[in-house]
Amino acid sequence: MIKLQKIHRNFQVGDQTVHALDDINLEIGQGEYVSVMGPSGSGKSTLLNLIGMLDHPSSGQYYLNDKNVTELDEVEEALIRNNNIGFVFQAFHLVPRLSAAENIELPLMLAGIDPDLRKTKVEQALVSLNLTERAHHKPEQLSGGQRQRVAIARATITEPSVLLADEPTGNLDQKSGHDVMDILEALNQRGITLIMVTHDQSLGDRSVRSINMIDGRIESDITKNSDHVSVS
Amino acid sequence: MVVLNPILLKIQIMLASRDVIRFAWQALKGYRTRTILMLIAMSIGVASVLVLTSLGEGARRYVRGEFASLGTNLIIVIPGRSETSGSGLGNMMGVTPRDLTLGDAEALTRHPNVKQIAPLNIGGAEISWQNRKREVTVMGTSSELLSIRHWSLSRGKFLPDTDWERASPVCVIGKKIRDEIFTAHNALGQWVRIGDNRCRVIGIMSSEGQSIGVDVDEVVVIPVASAQALFNTPSLFRIFIEAKTRNAIPRVIQFTKDTIKARHQGEEDITVVTQDAVLATFDNILSVLTYAVGGIAGISLAVAGILIMNVMLVAVSQRTSEIGLLKALGASRRGIIMLILTEAMLLSAMGGIIGLTIGQLGAWAIRSAVPELQAYPPLWAAAMSFSVAIVTGAIFCLLPARKASKLDPVLALAKR
Ligand SMILES: Nc1ncnc2c1ncn2[C@@H]1O[C@H](COP(=O)(O)OP(=O)(O)OP(=O)(O)O)[C@@H](O)[C@H]1O
């Protein structure tokens, strides 16, 4: 469902060209659980942003559900981000003046969904993430773990097929980090494609498939519980 | 160009929805200080337009009112020609303008559209009673002047309705003269001396306030023939003509010119002024003045617009990560622009409404302080300033909105 072909992403810094992604070929199927690891600056975030259509490749093709999305216009991209992709960030990125419930509601509002429908959906999300009591709290009144749960609820409220998490536990203590991981994995169990960037080897080991990146290349791509181990 | 596809349509619907307004409202509430500052700037702009134009409009109404009190459908005949063209030949021949006489005035009554006519003679003289005396303006006229100029009497009667050519020893005096000469005594029926003549006080004018032209409080009115004798001249200072209707004024003017020309050996040696013409001139001047002050005040609106632009630019950079987030959650560039624009419009609309309220209060305060000045802000000023507020808000917001819409979401969301 996600297919990257010969993807390059270059940044021009002064007269130097940084190859953040260097000839990436990658296929990820629906419902996979993929962790992306690698040293700092190896291109993990760049890869995730590209998959999430926040960024565009310098060259190469990106197919999402067999559709070449490198050719879409900006409005169609926005629509796909809204419908098909959920983002969870290390820094949570909640809107500070909006309550937890309103933050969760944002993608539905942007999609122009009917307010009544929005309300029931948000309530369901609050229940399933155990946030009902925090619904009307502002982000500053929430703990880190609660904030990330709000962010996850927001990322999944439009029922996207892909959830992209860039170091989702990076700002959390171990306990709430594990809680968040449990939630993400539970979502994956129910069919969402989970792609997670992490620096934590123990978290990386939990995934079925782990991709290791170095210098903008995929160094290794290992799928557990399978006799087939591919190295690219 | 983008074809109107369902996606765009959906965006349009979203933009029109209350959600955007609510979102913008929450943003405005979230940044209270800057919101209040911009509201103040915007409302001062709108309010100053209203207050200044209401002053101009008040002045215009005041002048209009004053003119109306001078008389309606009024035509004034002045001896001598004011234009340099036309009677150039006469001037070159050294012909001085002939006097306007009572005969001329009589002749002018013979037109079906003339309602009434009053001749006027004016000069200075000394009035005395017992041992009190003072200099006064003496007006020689006829009974018709009272209604032509909408004067009224506080006591007694005006000049009798007699033949203009007949002098009679009566006078009507202004309130101030009555107060100064007669003090506590009853003035009516008393004999006073005006110049060399004696006459009886038959009426006292009621105070008209400050009327344009003559201060009614300080005049002495006597029959025109008496004045001609007093000043020893047959010539009139003015002839006042009241036309029956407004529409008849041009015909009466033409008749006046023709009649006088015929009586003055073919010389049109008079100037005819209408109330309307003078009023129109004042009206024009004051309207232009009102537009001008309105425009100047409008500049403060533009300044408010620039302020809004600056604050919105700061707001956009403050909210970089929020905008990046909205993009990640599925807002298109247009969506972002509309969000920022809605915010600015909401701000200008609120500022505009507050400004309209303050402006109306200001105009009300002026009216309370100076009741003569009917300082009502004109409708166009309210409509204009409000729409200018909205439009400047929108225009000056385009730059920040575009800036926001072009933000790279990756950079915007990058942790710092
Ligand atoms: N906007 C940019 N301009 C210039 N260079 C960039 C830009 N974004 C990323 N890079 C460069 O691209 C490379 C990959 O960056 P990326 O953020 O993907 O790394 P990362 O693997 O996510 O690192 P980290 O683990 O520190 O988050 C780095 O060398 C970075 O300096």
Ligand SMILES: [Mg+2]
């Ligand atoms: Mg990164």
